[in-house]
Amino acid sequence: MDDKIKYGIEHSKRTSITIILKSNGEVIVRAPYGIPDDYIDNFVREKQSRILKRLSLMKSRIPQTELRKFEEGEEFPYLGKMYRLKLAENIIDIIEIKDEIYLDSNYKHNIKSLLKAFYRDKAQEYLEKRVKHLAEKTGFTYGSIKVTTAEKRLGTCTHYNDLRFSYLLIMFPPEISDYIIYHELSHIKEKNHSPRFWKLVEVYVPDYKQKKKWLKENINHYKFF
Numbered sequence: 001m002d003d004k005i006k007y008g009i010e011h012s013k014r015t016s017i018t019i020i021l022k023s024n025g026e027v028i029v030r031a032p033y034g035i036p037d038d039y040i041d042n043f044v045r046e047k048q049s050r051i052l053k054r055l056s057l058m059k060s061r062i063p064q065t066e067l068r069k070f071e072e073g074e075e076f077p078y079l080g081k082m083y084r085l086k087l088a089e090n091i092i093d094i095i096e097i098k099d100e101i102y103l104d105s106n107y108k109h110n111i112k113s114l115l116k117a118f119y120r121d122k123a124q125e126y127l128e129k130r131v132k133h134l135a136e137k138t139g140f141t142y143g144s145i146k147v148t149t150a151e152k153r154l155g156t157c158t159h160y161n162d163l164r165f166s167y168l169l170i171m172f173p174p175e176i177s178d179y180i181i182y183h184e185l186s187h188i189k190e191k192n193h194s195p196r197f198w199k200l201v202e203v204y205v206p207d208y209k210q211k212k213k214w215l216k217e218n219i220n221h222y223k224f225f
């Protein structure tokens with residue numbers, strides 16, 4: 001016997017049934033008013049194997065922060081892709097990223113803090129280049145760039161136009177971190193979140209609303225704490 005899928009039902013004034021798979025693994029069935037529960041149940045059962053396949057695919061792609069143990073074999077994000085953590089002997093740096101993330105096995109009791117430092121260093125290196133490049137495109141002049149391990153604020157722009165970014169940016173897909181960079185660069189001209197500010201962001205990131213939505217839905221999977 002296969003497992004029965006658990007799902008929630010949302011009734012609305014629609015005319016057809018749709019199955020929604022949420023990023024947290026929840027299954028929601030949207031159905032018109034008046035459709036009997038066993039009809040919905042049959043509908044879901046018919047698509048059960050496809051749904052289960054999709055769910056396991058989603059699970060394998062999402063780093064489950066809350067379940068992370070910081071052990072060998074776990075997957076960690078880097079520039080939007082997932083890399084498996086492997087312990088290794090005789091590597092030059094304590095942590096190296098190639099086809100996988102390799103960590104010197106002598107340091108296996110300290111994985112979490114070493115990974116944080118690794119991400120922060122890589123983010124600093126990446127963002128210095130990327131911000132310079134995007135700033136040239138926009139014509140804005142910034143002061144300094146600093147990367148922190150803050151996880152609440154992804155970016156800030158001070159009154160002196162010094163930019164601060166969270167190390168989480170190195171984990172996100174590049175188009176998402178680009179949005180955050182353009183967002184902070186736009187604050188050089190508009191130090192607020194007025195409609196004028198968002199108009200400016202839209203010039204550089206026409207689909208910035210989708211990027212904001214992505215962040216809202218996904219950021220918790222990236223945080224270390």
Ligand SMILES: [Zn+2]
Pocket residue numbers: 183187192193
């Ligand atoms: Zn802002």
